[in-house]
Structures are given as C-alpha cells and as structure tokens.
Amino acid sequence: MAKKQINYSDLSPKELELLKDIYIDLKVKSMNNNDLKDFVIDNISLQIKNTIGNDEELEAWNEMEDFFKDDFENTIKEIKVKLGEKKGDKSNSNFREVNIETEEKREDKKLDMWED
Numbered sequence: 001m002a003k004k005q006i007n008y009s010d011l012s013p014k015e016l017e018l019l020k021d022i023y024i025d026l027k028v029k030s031m032n033n034n035d036l037k038d039f040v041i042d043n044i045s046l047q048i049k050n051t052i053g054n055d056e057e058l059e060a061w062n063e064m065e066d067f068f069k070d071d072f073e074n075t076i077k078e079i080k081v082k083l084g085e086k087k088g089d090k091s092n093s094n095f096r097e098v099n100i101e102t103e104e105k106r107e108d109k110k111l112d113m114w115e116d
Contacts, residue, residue, distance in 0.1 A: 008016060031039065051060045065072050 048060045051057045
C-alpha cells in the first residue's frame with residue numbers, strides 16, 4: 001500500500017508557519033550573493049511594478065520618494081526629459097492611470113497554497 005503524501009492542509013496554522021520560517025531561513029542561507037541580489041530585484045520589481053489601485057500605488061510612490069529623498073524631483077524631471085514629455089503635452093500624463101486600469105483588469109486567479 002502506498003504511503004499517503006503529507007499535504008500543507010495536514011498541518012496546523014502554527015506548524016505551517018514554523019515550516020515557512022524554517023524554509024525561508026534555510027533558503028536564504030543557501031543562496032550566494034548573486035542569487036540574493038537577483039531574488040531581491042525580482043521581489044522589489046513585483047512589489048513596485050504590480051501595484052493595483054490608488055492605495056498600493058501611493059504606497060509604492062512613498063517608498064520610492066523615501067528612497068530617492070532629495071533627488072526624487074530631479075529623477076522625475078530626468079525621466080520626463082528622457083521620455084520627451086514637454087509642458088502641456090498630455091501624451092504621457094495619463095500613463096499611470098492607464099497602467100493602473102490595465103493591472104486591475106488582469107486579476108490573478110491562481111490559488112496560493114500558502115494562504116489559509
């Protein structure tokens with residue numbers, strides 16, 4: 001008779017949480033510096049670029065503003081110049097609103113095995 005394979009639903013919430021903590025600790029310790037950098041880049045990219053709605057967009061905006069500090073406005077000006085946006089030119093001004101609407105339409109319906 002085949003042995004029943006254990007499933008996440010066989011664990012209590014506390015057991016599952018401890019398993020996650022152990023996994024995270026061992027996973028990070030097993031990664032070299034390049035792996036860690038790539039992982040962080042992927043996660044920050046997902047966190048910042050996949051914002052949906054005004055609250056998440058505002059949170060990402062504030063995080064970027066805190067990071068750039070006094071250079072934030074200059075960075076934005078450089079981006080506007082680089083992308084060719086001039087005063088009075090509305091071609092790129094609605095980009096953020098369109099991006100938010102696009103992300104809202106793309107609802108991710110994948111089941112997450114880690115959620116209870």
